[in-house]
Amino acid sequence: MATVTILGAGAMGAAQCRPLADAGWDVRLWGTRFDDELLDLLSTGAPHPRTGVPLPDSVHIYRSGQLGEALADSRVVVMAVISAQVPRLAREILEPLANADSLWLTSKGFSQVEDGRVRLLSENLRRIAQEAHVELPPIVTVAGPVLADECAAARPTAPVFACHDISVAQRYARQCSTPAYSIMASGDEVGVEVCAPLKNSYAMALGLVDGLSERDGAATHNLRAATFVQAVHEMAVFGRQLGGDPMTAAGLAGLGDLEVTGQAGRNHGFGRRIGLGASTTQAREEMAALGQSVEGIDSTRLALLFADQIGHGLLDHLPLLRMVGDVLLGREIDPLASLAKAVLPRTS
Numbered sequence: 528m529a530t531v532t533i534l535g536a537g538a539m540g541a542a543q544c545r546p547l548a549d550a551g552w553d554v555r556l557w558g559t560r561f562d563d564e565l566l567d568l569l570s571t572g573a574p575h576p577r578t579g580v581p582l583p584d585s586v587h588i589y590r591s592g593q594l595g596e597a598l599a600d601s602r603v604v605v606m607a608v609i610s611a612q613v614p615r616l617a618r619e620i621l622e623p624l625a626n627a628d629s630l631w632l633t634s635k636g637f638s639q640v641e642d643g644r645v646r647l648l649s650e651n652l653r654r655i656a657q658e659a660h661v662e663l664p665p666i667v668t669v670a671g672p673v674l675a676d677e678c679a680a681a682r683p684t685a686p687v688f689a690c691h692d693i694s695v696a697q698r699y700a701r702q703c704s705t706p707a708y709s710i711m712a713s714g715d716e717v718g719v720e721v722c723a724p725l726k727n728s729y730a731m732a733l734g735l736v737d738g739l740s741e742r743d744g745a746a747t748h749n750l751r752a753a754t755f756v757q758a759v760h761e762m763a764v765f766g767r768q769l770g771g772d773p774m775t776a777a778g779l780a781g782l783g784d785l786e787v788t789g790q791a792g793r794n795h796g797f798g799r800r801i802g803l804g805a806s807t808t809q810a811r812e813e814m815a816a817l818g819q820s821v822e823g824i825d826s827t828r829l830a831l832l833f834a835d836q837i838g839h840g841l842l843d844h845l846p847l848l849r850m851v852g853d854v855l856l857g858r859e860i861d862p863l864a865s866l867a868k869a870v871l872p873r874t875s
C-alpha cells in the first residue's frame with residue numbers, strides 16, 4: 528500500500544497510526560520539536576503517555592529535523608498538530624503537499640487570518656497555497672467521534688472522512704477502513720468542518736452542567752439533555768449558514784462527536800472544572816498540568832468572531848455558544864441560570 532505521513536505525534540497523531548497500519552498503509556509519524564522526547568520514548572516500544580498505547584511495530588518514526596525525509600514520496604499527508612499551528616506548518620511544506628494525492632485534516636479548529644478574519648481551516652490552507660501559486664490536492668476532513676486512546680487500541684470507532692468530492696472520501700473510506708475503524712464518507716466538507724471545532728465549545732457546556740451538578744449535589748439530567756439538543760441545533764444552523772448540510776449536525780460528525788467529547792473529552796474536563804467552581808485560568812492551568820490541550824477555548828472565541836463576521840443574525844441563533852463565550856471571558860454570570868436561559872425553549 529502507499530505511504531501516508533502523519534504530522535504531529537500527540538495523542539491523535541499517534542492514535543491514527545493504528546488503523547492505517549492495520550489497513551496496510553506504510554505509515555510514517557513525524558513529531559514537532561515538542562515531540563522529540565516523546566518519539567525517543569515511543570521508539571523503545573513504550574506506550575504513548577497520552578493514550579497508554581504503543582505505536583504499531585511497522586510505523587516509521589521521524590524526528591523534528593527530518594520533515595523533508597518524512598514527506599518524501601508520501602501520497603497522503605495528515606495534519607495532526609494542534610489546529611492553531613496547522614497554517615504555519617502547511618506554509619513550510621507546500622511543495623510536498625502539492626505533490627501528494629490528498630491532504631487530511633485531523634486537527635479540529637477554525638483559523639484566523641492576518642487581517643483578523645476567521646475562516647474554515649481548509650479554506651485558509653487553500654488561500655495560503657493560492658498566494659504561493661501552489662495547487663493543493665483534495666482536502667479530506669477527518670472528524671467524528673474518535674477518542675485517541677480508543678482508536679489507538681483498535682476499539683470500535685466510526686470516523687467521518689469528508690471531502691467536497693465525495694468520490695475521494697469514498698475511496699479512502701474503502702482503503703482505510705478496518706473491522707475496528709469503519710469510516711463513513713461524506714461530501715459535506717463544510718458541515719463536517721464546522722461541527723469538528725464547535726462540538727468542543729458545546730462539550731465544555733456539557734462539562735459545565737456536570738460540574739454544577741457535582742458541586743450542588745443535585746441532578747441536572749434535564750438541563751443536560753436540553754443543552755445537548757440546543758448544541759446540535761446550533762451546529763446545524765452554523766453549518767447551514769456556510770452552505771453545509773444541516774443534517775450533518777445530527778450525524779456522527781456533530782451529535783456523535785459531541786456525545787464522546789461531552790462524556791470523556793478534554794473540553795468536557797475543562798468545563799466540568801469551571802462548573803465545580805474553578806476560574807477559567809485555574810481550569811486551564813489544571814488541564815495544562817495534566818498535559819492536556821483544550822482547543823475549545825480558542826475555537827469558541829474564533830467561532831463567535833466568525834459568526835459575527837458571517838452576519839445575517841447568526842449570533843442571535845447561537846445563545847449557547849455566546850453563553851460559553853461569556854464563561855470563558857470570566858464574565859460575572861450565574862452559570863446555572865445562564866445555561867437554562869440559553870437552552871430551555873422560550874414560550875414567547
Ligand SMILES: NC(=O)C1=CN([C@@H]2O[C@H](COP(=O)(O)OP(=O)(O)OC[C@H]3O[C@@H](n4cnc5c(N)ncnc54)[C@H](OP(=O)(O)O)[C@@H]3O)[C@@H](O)[C@H]2O)C=CC1
Nearest residue numbers: 535536537538539559561608609610612634635674675820
Ligand atoms: N485526542 C483526541 O481524541 C482527538 C484529537 N483530535 C484533534 O487532533 C489535533 C491534535 O490533538 P491531540 O493529538 O489530541 O493533541 P496533543 O496535545 O496530544 O498533541 C498536539 C500536537 O501538536 C503539537 N504542538 C503543540 N504545540 C505546538 C506548536 N506550537 N507548534 C507545532 N506543534 C505543536 C504537539 O506537540 P506536543 O506533543 O509536544 O504537545 C503534538 O504533536 C487537535 O486539533 C484535536 O482537536 C481529533 C480527534 C480526536
Ligand SMILES: O=C(CO)COP(=O)(O)O
Nearest residue numbers: 672673674788792793794
Ligand atoms: O475530538 C475529540 C473526540 O472526537 C476529542 O476531544 P477533546 O479534545 O475534548 O479530548
